[in-house]
Amino acid sequence: MNYEVKLGDRVASIDVRADGEGWLVSVDGGPVRRVTGRRQGATGWWLDAGDGLRRAVDVALRGEQAFVLDGVDPLRGEVVDPREHALELAGGGGAGRVTTQMPGAVVRVQVSAGDSVHAGQVLVVVEAMKMENEFKAPFAGVVASVEVAAGQAVESGAVLVVLDPADA
Amino acid sequence: MNYEVKLGDRVASIDVRADGEGWLVSVDGGPVRRVTGRRQGATGWWLDAGDGLRRAVDVALRGEQAFVLDGVDPLRGEVVDPREHALELAGGGGAGRVTTQMPGAVVRVQVSAGDSVHAGQVLVVVEAMKMENEFKAPFAGVVASVEVAAGQAVESGAVLVVLDPADA
Amino acid sequence: MTNRPLTRVLVANRGEIAVRVIRGCHEEGLQAVAVYSEADADALHVRMADDAVCVGPAASASSYLVVDRILQAALDTGCDAVHPGYGFLSENAGFARRVAEAGLVWIGPPPAAIDAMGSKTEARRTLRAAHVPVVPGTVDPLHDMDEARRIAADIGFPVMLKAAAGGGGKGMRRVDDPADLEAALTAARSEARKSFADDAVYVEKLVEHARHVEIQVLADAHGTVVHLFERDCSIQRRNQKVFEETPSPVLAPEVREAMGQVACRAAAAVGYVGAGTCEFLLASNHTDFYFLEMNTRLQVEHPITEMVTGIDLVRAQLRVAAGEPLWFAQGDLTQTGHAVECRVYAEDPYAGFRPSPGPLDGYREPQGPFVRVDGGVYEGGEVPIHYDPMVAKLVVWGTDREEALSRAARALRDYKVVGIPTSIPFFLALFDDPDFRAGRYHTGFLTPAWLAAHLATPEPGDDLPLIAAAIARFERDRALAGAAPATTDASAWKRAFRWAQHHRRPA
């Protein structure tokens, strides 16, 4: 299986195959390395990728989202199966979706479908834990759809607004 | 579903049906009571069976074996689906199997197939954590088969000896 | 006051403080009953209590703040006392009165003492009369410019003009120079009128580079008032305490002694009973201090006082509420070693401390010598969105400050919270700051610039985290596809295992 893994600013294409009790792993088309290790408890892994590259890390996955705790560092990103992703793009979704990072309640919606917006323009304000969080346009474009209304409760990962890039 | 539940010396036939987010439960053919609650963490349950019968307990199941922690009391026993049990008996197994409670190493086997044994007679000795544990015949009978040999490592739940009751 | 032994306590709170109070009750041999909102049905305090009652939907205003429901829960479950924790109804004198009227014991100060400390103006008057130093300035609004000039000159510049009806920074003006006073007063009045429909403004001395130092007091119903020394709570982010320690790195013994006596006087002046905290501003000369307010309940950061005095403040509250006299005098109390508290919040330190509630896929608290975690969560549970995003308080003791900090750093590294970012990395950055390490800080220490300079979003140091994420995904895909994964519940279930019985009954 091939996965596109993104953690922090680092992006890699990682190939994983089962190999007895371990795995054969290749990062960005590099040499295949044998990784041994095991799952420990709910989120723990102890992995040995050879050449002294071995230690305990914790991994939580939720959908395509990944949270890796390496020591005290929370590394966040995603693990994508490009085959699924290709299907999704073919379906037309995905490009400019602005999504929440946490559950909350929509306080204000500041744009409507069809509006032109500039990069950084506030689209929607969501309150969570007594704090207002502004969700801004990641790029200039046109609002394709608004998926929420003021007063509505939203789950983590909910799509708030879909944007079409200005230059698309 | 109907289950035969045994915890400590208590045995009950319990009927469970799903009911929305809860369950309808009848104990030993008694009145059907609505139970609400939820699983919490790996083994936790918080259950409210009405009439003030509500609290947190922890349940671990392994096969038919059950471990319930109620406060500090470890309650041990089993939850049996009688349908499975009927099948198993029809297959001829199960009756007089003497099994381990913990992983260990067989130190001595003191009987052979065909031996007559009296209730309480030591059949096999298993060492675990530097302690020898004697496994005794639960009733008088004849050894149908010996499933282990001295020196062998055994898993928890392993069958050591199968006994046919004397009066069978 | 007569003795009134308690048997069963309603804990009118949630989260770590509810858990803390339940523990105290159990140690005193009392039963504890939890209340919970629908959002907290799976919370740890519910699991730990002897009984638990749902008091409404997620919103606090519809559950934890509904006096009638809390009281009803106490009566329905046969409680004879109510412990309010902190926050929620803990400083609500009306609630305290309702508890008493229902025939229950209120584990807190007399309602009159809550009222006396709750009104800023009344408290200032009472405490001045008791010779408690308050920030120099006017108690009543300024009449005119002449009065403003006279008083400002008297207390010395810089001064702060404040809207009497104010809050949230509106109607406030800092004045450094007498020449600017008139313009500032006009502006403050105008802003106050616009914001609060009331242009009353008063003037106070501006205490610059102050530290926030507070004194824990404990009083019984028999007239004894003692203090349990100070806590330095100057490490704040946006006026919220995030780290506390005791002793304060800068308090001289004679200042500590004076501050403790003042706190006891303040408590006595309002007939205080129970545990309470007097907050002070400590000027940058580390000698002058001014009373700010008294918190008439248990404080979030009470554990560090427990660690250096050995006194369990919750058990003390329970005994005092039952009418027992304090079992120690001021002279019996000592401050031994050094204790620190790190408030571990579900907040992302790499994203402006944005709240990060959510599920705790993995969770393991640090342990070992002199490490204590007052938490309200467990592995597989979650930090709900609706409340204060606190995960737990990490409390660490050492023989001295250096030992406490090196131990706390170890404990922070031992602390595994998997699934949501927390403020844990922030504390490690704080501990690395030489000024902090030397105890040189004040309430303005944690500026946005400091945070930006000390918290760089972590990046993978090598390929292992990426490989781990890919392997975890690979194993999940395999498991969902029906292949046998290395370890899952299902495979464990299938493994034959028996630990209960020596042998099966003959069929």
Next chain:
Amino acid sequence: MTNRPLTRVLVANRGEIAVRVIRGCHEEGLQAVAVYSEADADALHVRMADDAVCVGPAASASSYLVVDRILQAALDTGCDAVHPGYGFLSENAGFARRVAEAGLVWIGPPPAAIDAMGSKTEARRTLRAAHVPVVPGTVDPLHDMDEARRIAADIGFPVMLKAAAGGGGKGMRRVDDPADLEAALTAARSEARKSFADDAVYVEKLVEHARHVEIQVLADAHGTVVHLFERDCSIQRRNQKVFEETPSPVLAPEVREAMGQVACRAAAAVGYVGAGTCEFLLASNHTDFYFLEMNTRLQVEHPITEMVTGIDLVRAQLRVAAGEPLWFAQGDLTQTGHAVECRVYAEDPYAGFRPSPGPLDGYREPQGPFVRVDGGVYEGGEVPIHYDPMVAKLVVWGTDREEALSRAARALRDYKVVGIPTSIPFFLALFDDPDFRAGRYHTGFLTPAWLAAHLATPEPGDDLPLIAAAIARFERDRALAGAAPATTDASAWKRAFRWAQHHRRPA
């Protein structure tokens, strides 16, 4: 001895003590490398270390006890010191010498001191010369009946005859009456010859209803020896300590002082450096005491000493091993409050304490004020079959014994171990015994009769546990049949959730 700063320590042990040592290393700013057997690949000490090396299969004799492999692991991972923990190689002078020969620092006493205390006869001689009281009797085997009569009369009946080559109770005879001495000596000799092919027998005073009280000592390489007071370890089951406390409920200050001085003398007599423990028998008059042996390593029950003195013994070991002088003198040390330790074992108290290793399906350690758990496991892990069945040590401090015990009882009730029975209920039964509560106990306190009378197998108090078991099974059956259960990993995976990014990159 010159200073030799350490940077990276190999921890040559497993379980809770390996975790404890790793924590101490991290607090001192040192890295820690774990070793593990194949059976311990998932152990907590492996997860917590900075690096970990597998040293062989499950059997200790093929892994944790193989000197060459442990040394190789230390050298391969760039360690400059070895900490042996307790048990395994910790009192193996040969190993200590090999460590030093390999150019590594041995975190323990000089090998000669281990040897001197390891030989019972040599230790008795050395310590008598140092005026350390040992149990009255002969050092050398008895020559004949006349000598036996003379010495027995001298030390007073009852006496104990013991095989010089003995152990395990073989060749031991209690003699209450001089008239029985001859027959007993003949029988003991005969049994000793049969068991050990050596009929040498010696005679010792029988100290009846004795308590086991031990003194913690700490010595640096610069000649300073201090003691850190006593631990009372008299609550034993089959000669194994299960509960310890400090201070001892019966030790008068002058006896404590005398015992402490004797322990320091014993340590000095063998040139001791590091942490060690002198074990004593305390006679039933609570005044006479006799040296038993010195354990030349960290003791299992060291945490209770840490709780009352504030001294971190592991950090002290690390500093002493690096050549640093002790940073306190005898006069600086105080015993504050009371601490107890409950050894929580994977043993079934309702089945004769049969070992009950196995998986920890659910596991939550107690927390809160003055509660400490030194453990080596985690939820989802297991207690392996191959080693000591210890789950963790529960250590609790209180201002006095009563507070420590009430707090420990609370912590025991908070402690959730789900999947295997543990000794937790035993301690609650112990705490309920009025004699124990009054501190009236000796090493023979926990008789089989006591255990039988105080530990009745628990039965369900109502239907809820049975209903819970049935519902858990029902939900498992539903999940395996493919229906959506309320909470599983799989459903959590399917829930869309994102916390990482503010927005997705445009495709």
